[in-house]
Amino acid sequence: MRNLPPLNPLRAFEAAARHSSVRLAAEETNVTPGAVSRQIKVLEDHLGVVLFRRSPSEITLTAEGEQYFNSISPHLWGLSDATVNLTGSKGGQIVHIRAYTTFAGKWLIPRLSSFSDAYPNIEIRLTTSLEAVDFQRENVDAAIRLGDGDYPLFEVDKLIENHLAPLCTPEYAKREQIRIAQDLAGKQLLHTLARPEDWRIWIETVxxxxxxxxHSGPKYASSILAYQATLEHQGLMMAQKALFEEDLRKGRLMQPVGPTVTRGKFTYYLILPRSRMRNPALRRFREWLQNECQAVQEDEPVIPTAPRWSGTPG
Known part of the structure; x- marks a missing residue:
């Protein structure tokens, strides 16, 4: 036990190494960046080893620092797990998740209560953005992204299927006498600027x-705005169908014509840096999310799009 390093400096080092950021480590440990830097210096002096290379804009682990981080991090998280298992207390566990506005509002948030019921001592902090996540500079543990699943530097889980279908209100379909796909000619098509090719993909595929x-019809900045216009009986949106399952089930929206088109591997994924896997709270969220996605039933026929198409989220 005489060889144990001072524990507060050890905690500061682990957080700074995991985030590659003194600032984010300071936010996590509720101290100032200067205090984190001083704690790391105390640890370096104690060990007689330089753990970080420092520049005005960033810190990076030295070879010795990376080796030490990989060795001590599992033990620190093991202590956290043991404490949670013994006391049932989160000890301040917070998981930061980044998602898209429509995915968060229409799919994730309605399900989060079940996570809170299962893990009342873990707090999920959810933010939304269309922009890619910089895990080294942002305080984000995991992100939900729309893509082809090719994220070689991260842990990756495929989530729900990305099925495209035209949706509208029953009132609009009745008023416009929409019964077959050809009846969409001349109707108001509602578009999402973040995914401008959705209607084209569906039209060419069918x-x-x-x-x-x-390309005719109003353009909206996000799917949630196109959704609101659809609810107001202003036209048809080309929707990622899984995000609007509650509206379909309750009859607020309907799919007036088929078919439904699948985007294949171009869909939603959870991505997280491998170093975050040591976080027990994040592991629990990941397992819960996987179970929620497996519970989604896909029992309707779909047809694939041509593989050349891509898109961005809304």
Whole structure:
């Protein structure tokens, strides 16, 4: 036990190494960045080893620092796990998740109460953005991204299927007498600027090019705005169908015509840096999210899009 390093400096080092940021380590440990820097210096003096290379804008682990971080981090998280198991207390566990506005509002948030019921001592802090996450500079533990799943530097979990379908209110479908796909000609198509090719993808996949003007109609900054316009009976949105399952179930929206088009591997993924896997609270969230996604039933026929298409979220 005489060889144990001072524990507060050890905690500061582990947080700074995990975030690659003194500032984010300070936020996590509720001290100032200067205090974190001083604690790391205390640890370096105690060990007689330089743990970080420092520049005005960033810190990076030295080879010795990386080796030490990889060795001590599992033990620190093991202490945290043991304490949680013994006391049932989170000890200040917070998980920072980044998602898209529509995914968060229409799919994730309605389910989060079940996570809170299962883990009342873990706090989920959810933020939304269209921008890619910089895990080294932002206080984000995991992100939900729309893409092809090719994230070689991260742990990656496929979430829900990305199925495209035209949706509208029953009132709009009745008023406009929409019964088959060809009836969409001349109707108001509502677009999401963040995913500008959704209508084109669907129209070309189902063979209606030349019959429908895929770029006509109002353009909205996000899917949630197009959704609101749809609820107001202003037209049809091309929706990622899984995000609007509650509206379909309750009859607020309907799919007036088929088919539903699947984007295949281009869908939603949870991504997180491998170093975050040592966080027990994040592991629990990841397991819960996987179970929620497995519970989603996909029992309707879909047709695949051409693989050349891509898109961005809304």
């Amino acid at each position: 063979g209606l090019q030349g019959r429908l003007d895929w």
